Amino acid sequence: xxxxxxxxxxxxIILALGGACLYLYYFGGRQTVIRRVVDAPAVVREIQQLxxxxxxxxxxxxxxxxxxxxxxxxxxxILLLVQGNVLGGVDLSLLSTNDVQVxxxxxxxxxxxxxxxxxxxxxxxxxxxxxxxxTWWTPWEPYDPELEQKARLAALEAIQAxxxxxxxxxxxxxxxxxxVRKLLHTGGVESVRFVNAGNGVALAP
Amino acid sequence: MQKLVAVIALVVIGVSFxxxxxxxxxxxxxxxxxxxxxxxxxxxxxxxxxxxxxGKTETGCVLIVYLRLENPNPYxxxxxxxxxxxxxxxxxxxxxxxxxxxxxxxxLPANGILDREMLSFTVADDTFAGAVALLVGREYMVLxxxxxPFKAQLRNGEFxxxxxxxx
Numbered sequence: 492x493x494x495x496x497x498x499x500x501x502x503x504i505i506l507a508l509g510g511a512c513l514y515l516y517y518f519g520g521r522q523t524v525i526r527r528v529v530d531a532p533a534v535v536r537e538i539q540q541l542x543x544x545x546x547x548x549x550x551x552x553x554x555x556x557x558x559x560x561x562x563x564x565x566x567x568x569i570l571l572l573v574q575g576n577v578l579g580g581v582d583l584s585l586l587s588t589n590d591v592q593v594x595x596x597x598x599x600x601x602x603x604x605x606x607x608x609x610x611x612x613x614x615x616x617x618x619x620x621x622x623x624x625x626t627w628w629t630p631w632e633p634y635d636p637e638l639e640q641k642a643r644l645a646a647l648e649a650i651q652a653x654x655x656x657x658x659x660x661x662x663x664x665x666x667x668x669x670x671v672r673k674l675l676h677t678g679g680v681e682s683v684r685f686v687n688a689g690n691g692v693a694l695a696p
Numbered sequence: 697m698q699k700l701v702a703v704i705a706l707v708v709i710g711v712s713f714x715x716x717x718x719x720x721x722x723x724x725x726x727x728x729x730x731x732x733x734x735x736x737x738x739x740x741x742x743x744x745x746x747x748x749x750x751g752k753t754e755t756g757c758v759l760i761v762y763l764r765l766e767n768p769n770p771y772x773x774x775x776x777x778x779x780x781x782x783x784x785x786x787x788x789x790x791x792x793x794x795x796x797x798x799x800x801x802x803x804l805p806a807n808g809i810l811d812r813e814m815l816s817f818t819v820a821d822d823t824f825a826g827a828v829a830l831l832v833g834r835e836y837m838v839l840x841x842x843x844x845p846f847k848a849q850l851r852n853g854e855f856x857x858x859x860x861x862x863x
Contacts, residue, residue, distance in 0.1 A: 555853045
């Protein structure tokens, strides 16, 4: 009698353990699905943290000449060979809650701020004075110590204009969209759609 | 007789150059005249044009205006760069660039002077076909260029600077 009870008890334990092992084998490996609730303010906060996002850099070489008229007569000239870097990007801190909309199926529609030139600077190692002269018949006129600085500032304007002409803004916009898309994917957003500020698409809050 | 004619000719040339020089110095002084103006809030400050630089770039023409700003008040004054609006003969308006080294706000320290504040405008090619003026204070415009068209053909990357209105 005692042996029969023992046999059934051990058999039950072995069956229970086997059943548990089978359950764990078939169902234990599956990860628990956590559905994240995406709301617009959270998305805006997440994007705003990127702040002034620089997404593209153009390196441009130019020859810039500046001729300064002297008072009363004569002029002074400088010719600079400059290399400048232009950084383009988007200031995401300007994003507001009205710029982000989350639909019921989890698709995020965002309107990023307009891309802009964030910074322009000269590469000092590659920038040099090519030529400097003044009118020969005004020898009494002193050289302007600030002429090179003025030429450098003019060069910055010329380099920025060249970068805009070459499409730095659209490039910055595309790269910013990719960066934001990746960031939101990491945060659990599956689909992100961007609309431009100027294309007339209204985002209702 | 020949010597007399030569002397008279030299005197005439010398006087002409002298008069021209005087006119140009006067023109430069007029250009650099200080303008006491007010902000939109009514705070006084003084603007003085020091130089204009005109140049050609890929996207059109560039006009750089150098200003000397003086704050006579015992407190700081903040000016918005966008208050300095450029207007051309065709009533086209341009706002200054606010990127790179040019911040959107200009801070004038109490009783202080900003010796070389720079405003940069990207303008259309026909802007210099007539007069160009700059709004430097509330309802106060200063002429940067007279009505004569700017005839010089600038190449891309070429700039010229002036300290007078006739260019």
